[in-house]
Amino acid sequence: MSHIVQFEVENLAGRTGIYKQKLNRDLNLFFGLNGGGKTSLLKILHSAMSGDATFLNVVPFKKAAVTIYSVNYRKKFVYTLDKEKSKKKKHRPTQRGRPSREVRSREVELEEEFSSRWEIEPRMQEVLPSFWQHEYLPTSRLLQMGYVEDIDFRISARNVRIPIQDEHALDMQFELALKNRWLDFFGEIQANVRQLQEKALVDILNEVLTTRQTKPKKGKTLDWETAYEEMVTFLKRRNPKVKPSSKIAFRKRYGESILLRKVVARIDRIEQEIEAAMAPRTNLQRLIERMFSRGKTVKFADTSIDVITEGKESIGLHALSSGEKHILYILIECLKAGISSVIIDEPEISMHVDWQKDLISSMRELNPKAQIM
Numbered sequence: 001m002s003h004i005v006q007f008e009v010e011n012l013a014g015r016t017g018i019y020k021q022k023l024n025r026d027l028n029l030f031f032g033l034n035g036g037g038k039t040s041l042l043k044i045l046h047s048a049m050s051g052d053a054t055f056l057n058v059v060p061f062k063k064a065a066v067t068i069y070s071v072n073y074r075k076k077f078v079y080t081l082d083k084e085k086s087k088k089k090k091h092r093p094t095q096r097g098r099p100s101r102e103v104r105s106r107e108v109e110l111e112e113e114f115s116s117r118w119e120i121e122p123r124m125q126e127v128l129p130s131f132w133q134h135e136y137l138p139t140s141r142l143l144q145m146g147y148v149e150d151i152d153f154r155i156s157a158r159n160v161r162i163p164i165q166d167e168h169a170l171d172m173q174f175e176l177a178l179k180n181r182w183l184d185f186f187g188e189i190q191a192n193v194r195q196l197q198e199k200a201l202v203d204i205l206n207e208v209l210t211t212r213q214t215k216p217k218k219g220k221t222l223d224w225e226t227a228y229e230e231m232v233t234f235l236k237r238r239n240p241k242v243k244p245s246s247k248i249a250f251r252k253r254y255g256e257s258i259l260l261r262k263v264v265a266r267i268d269r270i271e272q273e274i275e276a277a278m279a280p281r282t283n284l285q286r287l288i289e290r291m292f293s294r295g296k297t298v299k300f301a302d303t304s305i306d307v308i309t310e311g312k313e314s315i316g317l318h319a320l321s322s323g324e325k326h327i328l329y330i331l332i333e334c335l336k337a338g339i340s341s342v343i344i345d346e347p348e349i350s351m352h353v354d355w356q357k358d359l360i361s362s363m364r365e366l367n368p369k370a371q372i373m
Contacts, residue, residue, distance in 0.1 A: 001070070001132075001340050002070045002132035002133060002134065002341065003341050004048075004068055004069075004373070005023060005067040005068065006020065006022040006066075007020060007044070007045060007048075007064070007065065007066045008064070009044060009061050009064045009065075010061065010062040011061055011062035011063075012040060013035065013060050014060055015037065019037070023373070026364070027360065027364065028372065028373045030042075030373070037060070039138075039139070039345050040059045040060060042136075042138075042344075043056065043059050044056065044061065044064050045066060046134070048081075049131060049132045049134045049136075049343075050132075053081055053118050056081070056083075057116055061083070062082075062083055063081065063083065064080070065081075066078070066079045066080075070132065071339065075122075077121070077122070078120070080119045081118050081119070086117065132340070132341075133337075133338070133340040134337065134341040134343065135337045135340075135342045137333055137342070137343065137344045137347070138345050139345045139346045168318075171318035172318055174317065178325075178328065179305055181336065182300065182304075185336045186281065186300075189281065190302065193274050193278070196270055196273050196274055197270070200234070200266060200270040207266065224254045227254055227264040228251075230267050230271055231244065231264060232244045234271060280366070281300050283366055284331060284335060287331065287366060288300075288328070291355060292324060296309050305317060323351045323355065326350045326351060327351060327359075330344065330347060331362065331363065331366055334363045337370045337371075338367070338369065338370065341372075341373060342363070342370050342372050343373045344372070344373070
């Protein structure tokens with residue numbers, strides 16, 4: 001978990017001098033004319049956080065320094081890169097005697113190559129992670145999801161792997177990639193919920209084994225109907241096929257047993273904690289319902305994302321418009337970032353102007369703890 005504190009870049013996109021900024025912990029907007037270096041800047045910031053400088057060889061700048069604060073280490077790390085110092089001569093071994101004209105020509109072509117690498121200060125004795133948690137969304141984000149990362153390949157006549165490029169294949173790969181991202185994100189929530197449930201079961205067992213018949217801790221007293229619903233919800237989270245006792249039997253038992261009231265009170269506290277853990281999904285569901293046009297509903301299930309029409313037909317994520325795909329992708333990545341950084345290049349691509357106006361506030365509503373750039 002981390003965020004960028006400040007940066008400075010020399011000769012960014014051909015400009016003279018140094019461009020530097022201190023970044024806000026919450027929201028940072030960069031705007032300017034085409035060719036001003038916005039995309040190059042975001043690539044540099046992403047490179048520092050990912051620890052991978054190989055793709056910076058084609059990004060126009062001379063030097064860069066990026067300061068990153070790590071929540072885990074509770075300190076700042078400064079990443080610096082100097083392209084001039086990164087230049088290396090590449091020497092190719094040749095046979096004894098004068099090399100052939102072909103070899104000499106090839107040596108000239110490969111005489112200089114960049115081997116960019118970030119220098120990190122301060123150095124630490126333990127192994128520093130090669131990257132910091134963050135989310136990076138370039139302008140080609142939809143293609144990257146369905147084309148670069150997960151796309152199938154076919155073999156050409158020359159045994160060269162060629163990506164499948166038809167539109168339907170890209171749509172289907174986008175759907176698969178987005179669902180995988182949702183599984184990654186929601187899997188963490190489910191793991192947290194399971195831990196809460198396990199803790200509740202341990203506490204309940206302790207209550208059962210305790211011989212003291214003390215009254216439940218101070219707090220709101222649940223009426224028997226609310227208590228029954230809390231118990232049923234808790235049990236069904238563990239096993240959807242569970243058959244709870246009848247309401248009549250529960251009402252009688254609830255009035256007679258201090259132990260049962262204590263157990264239900266504990267379940268109530270756990271259900272509140274589970275509800276808080278599930279809040280990101282609830283908030284995303286509400287936000288998408290507010291933004292998407294009528295005629296279809298997006299349901300965020302435990303293991304999938306479903307698109308349902310008014311006729312109750314499931315049509316799949318691939319049937320969404322490009323703008324709807326973009327907004328889904330951005331909001332899910334925003335959730336995944338947690339308290340770390342989200343770097344987005346041209347977030348308004350394919351979006352209706354009303355969505356463009358609401359995008360930043362929607363992201364902040366969904367994840368107020370993330371750093372957005």
